[in-house]
Amino acid sequence: MCFRPAVPQKKENKCRKCNKINEPVAEICVSCGERLVPLPPPSPQPGGVAPHPAGEPPKPAPAEPKPPPTPPKPPEKK
Numbered sequence: 001m002c003f004r005p006a007v008p009q010k011k012e013n014k015c016r017k018c019n020k021i022n023e024p025v026a027e028i029c030v031s032c033g034e035r036l037v038p039l040p041p042p043s044p045q046p047g048g049v050a051p052h053p054a055g056e057p058p059k060p061a062p063a064e065p066k067p068p069p070t071p072p073k074p075p076e077k078k
Contacts, residue, residue: 011039 013022013036020031027036 013039 011024013024013026014020015022015029015032015034015036017034018029018032020029022030022036024039027038028034029036
């Protein structure tokens with residue numbers, strides 16, 4: 001049995017109406033003018049980090065929650 005690493009598949013932006021293959025970023029078919037379904041974002045590469053979408057600032061890592069404050073001790077009675 002042979003195990004091969006996953007090879008990223010090139011997504012085609014194919015028109016549902018005329019089957020014309022368009023540019024990956026195209027929103028309208030260059031052949032018939034049909035509105036294209038947006039392609040899903042690329043999956044992360046094995047052993048790497050997912051590419052950062054252009055124009056969006058990176059999101060900071062979520063901060064660890066702070067423990068609840070301890071209640072004040074009642075004064076000692078004499």
